[in-house]
Amino acid sequence: MTRDETIDRFLENVAAVAAETARVRGRAGVDRMIADLIGGDSVVYCPRLTELERSIALPEDRVTDDYTSASVCVEEVFAGIAETGSLVSTSAGGRAVQGGLVPQHHIALIATDRIVETLDHFFSQWGDGPPTNITLETGPSRTADIELTLTIGVHGPGRLSVIAVEE
């Protein structure tokens, strides 16, 4: 698969699991897109651990450090897996992985060079020393426990937006 095909496959599979997708070239478009996505009254949690996270313009009066009181989490994820359309977050670097779980809306930024083709590519790198937590997130939270009726948004986010950022 070429790089472009891998990115396309990733975004197709992300879209297939009921998440919103966008692909932007350069960081210029990111702020605008996030401003549109978070809307007027949300409380935003952003870990500000990566350069990309730190570069995002957010409405400072509505930013919180406490993910349990946030309605939106904006963060850069560690990797993407094209095969399944999964986003990967890890605890490495002091990230609170659950920060992307608790708020109702998860906006995930992913650098396109962090997208790998298959699950094998991703899982063969850890050997005996993975970080404390590796979480794959594929689409929003869901259940079909009542009469098998699919319901989106149970304990995790009901809305997942994925922005692939090409440097």
Add this chain to the structure above:
Amino acid sequence: MTPTVAPIDFRSNAAAAVQDSLLRAALRNATDTFAAKRAQAAACVPLEELREAASGIRSEVLGNLSSYLDRFIERASRAGAQVHRAADSAAARETIFSILKQHRVDKVVKAKSMVSEEIHLNDYLIANGIRVVETDLGEYIIQLASEQPSHIIVPAIHKDRRQVGRLFAEKLSCEYSEDPAQLTKVAQQTLRREFLSAAAGISGANFAVAESGSVVLFTNEGNGRMCTTLPRLHIVVLSIEKIIPSLADLPTFIRLLPRSATGQAITSYLSVITGPRKLGDRTGAEELHIVFVDNGRSSIVAGEYRDMLKCIRCGACLNACPVYRTVGGHVYGATYPGPMGIILSVLLEGMAKAHPLLDATTLCGACGEVCPVKVPLPDLLRRLRERRVEEGFTPAIERAGIAAFGRAASLGGLFTLGRSMARVLWPLMEKLIDPQTLGRLPKPAERSFQRRVR
């Protein structure tokens, strides 16, 4: 033979279940949907190759289980987890309770775990004054209703939206609704408070990874992630055979487990947890305990039924089984229902108690065909039926008299059904089962049966 053990009364249970038209409709809907989704999802991957690979990995682990366990324990401990081994259910319950007591925990949030059902953990903790909150929606529903799970993947499969609506209105004092989305929201709001205030989370694990000492959890709702990351204390309870060698083996099981269970290519969430929170971490419980339950598995793994322990609890054999599809999970009167449940129940709970379940199979072979790790289910069922006779347990039919046999046999080809099974269920099954399933029922002749007739 221990005459003091009362055998499970599968026949009366089943007879009652087939009278319940609501249950039958719900079961039909669920098992049909899952079976169809599984078939669809399976068509997107090189299924046979994957099954072969998964079966090989599981066999390799079971062939060397104690060294894999030792490796896991060493690696998990190195990562800071505290690993415990419990020989039986009582030891497992006590271990878990003493950890909770040490931490003065009065409430735990729980993510779905079949082995915790196997060891009857909830009742024990509740009797000892600890509040246990099940957080998987299906488990939450049946906990509110004080019932048992009826399916290993969708535990409340036997309840329809009106029943859930009435249950929530009564127990949670909310307005009656029969909209699954609204009911889900009510549960979500109630449970969010529990998550944020619980000092301990208990979860199962789908796999334990020997090389890295990690536990792996597949969930869709996000409750598993909440239980394992929000409380200070996390206790994982799992049975000893859940080991895979390394994280590099995980993709094979990711490709098979959700596809076989719900027809998804992957669950919404998959967590790989390696030890508790470490210096500099902001994720993970401060203390992680891993409790391995044996409950006779060490001896099963050394014997002729070892292959049963390859099972990864996907539920596909339940959905494929014409008996399960007709009667549902409760009638088995055991933790694990369906074809895999019959075998596990006999192996874990003993022939004296579980032998009537051996009537709950038509030996049609459908379970073996769908199993993602190639557990030779029909073969194991056949061998256990032979063993039942050798051990002197009488199949129900012989107690009921020969008339029933005549009735089953006269239905042409039907004598290949388990005989008491045929007597109780056939007239109903004929009406209930779709022609496709019906068509395959008599296919493989039941050797042990014919041998005995001659």
